[in-house]
Amino acid sequence: MTTRLRAQTREVPHAVPSEVTAPFWDGCARGELLFQRCARCRAITFPPSEHCRGCLARGQVWEASAGRGTLYSWTVVHRPVTPAFDPPYAAAIVTLDEGYQMLTNIIDAAPDDLRADLPVRVSFRRVGGDLRLPYFVPA
């Protein structure tokens, strides 16, 4: 019997978004997982950047991910970074079906359920204040 992994419930550290990154967080507030796609070469850039990381063009367009992917790697944290986090939580890298990777936490799973290539999907959860974070759950 292991503890179930849950979303954080209190306020977590979160830097003020920049002009470049604000659309991503506005998307989260609406329940949309956004990424940038280059209008010129179609490459995906995430985390967001002023320039396409493929061809370096500006003028990237925000697109919504289907929010599905697979678990790439994870770590179940028992000693949190600061007292702001309630352990255990599973910090993870997921590979979205669109082909890019992002950091997240896996929730609604037991630590022993986690394995490479586990299908996952996004699940937005409100943590302290107005912040909605794109967590992932087993699909």
Add this chain to the structure above:
Amino acid sequence: MRASNRRAVIAGVHNTRQARRLEEETSRSLMVKAVLGALDDAGLALSDVDGVSAMADSTSLIYDLGVGPAWQGQDFGAGMFAEAAAAVEKGYAEVVVLVAAQAGSYTDRAATAPWTRPENEFVAPWGMFTAAEFALIARRHMEVFGTTREQLSRVAATIRNNGDRNPEAIYRGRGPFKPADITASRPIAEPFHLLDCAMTSEGGCAAVVTTAERAGSLRRDPVHVLGAGVDFFGPSYQFPPSFDLRGRRDAPSNGWAGRRAADLAFRQAGIERDDVDVLELYDPFSFEIIRQLEAMRFCPEGEGGPFVEDGRIELTGSHPVTTDGGLMSFSHAGANPQMMQRVIRGVQQLRGDAGPLQVPGAHVALCTTGGAGALFTGVILLGDDLP
């Protein structure tokens, strides 16, 4: 002057006292002690110094030590030694003192050390910190190659047993450790348990880099900088630490950070992997040793786990690693001191100064700094003579 006489050497090194907390010290007071200690070890004086490398502190140290006009370095870790070596070989400076120290900045023990906490908006909300970053690299390797929890424990026990026997280590006398002791310690960021992880501490260190010609008349036998390289994939703790992160060239991915650097270093040195007698590998977490052995081609990809199982990396083995106890047991002060100390330990081994942990007949040392969790690895090869 013959060109070969300008080959860079390390002429002096010094570690200040290291401790979990040095109440009476500041980072600055430790830097001063370290600089004077390293110069004394070399048989040089401040009036000989015309170069300072201390990252952001270089410029103020030039002023406070009164050594201007002087060359100033900016790099850290293995790259700091490579930069200073290039400076003396090019003739930008004759005697460069390299220094780093940390005291007094980590007092909130309810949290992990401040330099380990990312503030990036795509990283911080997920509770990331250094151990978690490196754990993501380790877990991927375990899933792909079958590396085991026990293999991680074997690494940590080996390094901690070195520290147990090192009179200078903060955790001297804490062992001996069996692999089962590592596995039994409490989980931090799985797969890492407490004893897989570096400690946090305070302390300082310094080194003196000059030319072979200048070092010929000094107090200690010089240690030659045979080759070096640095691999960077981007800023630490701002992007997912993905094993498969790669740039646009046909080059190794982040999981093999240090391979290009090591290849370059060996090519410069004109020696082979088999010529290395001691590996002062950077050990923020146990898995890094397995990864670095693979990245630097001491064993094939995926075979680092089995490689560490049979005593090879112990002091008496064919590939002794991290002989002072490293970040786990010797000291882990701040960001740069602990990296410089990998190189300083390599110097100690080649000068026969490693006491009960001396590797007999050590002529070539490989020292590393950084790791895949932090998206960079630096490599430097040292020799007690030129090949």
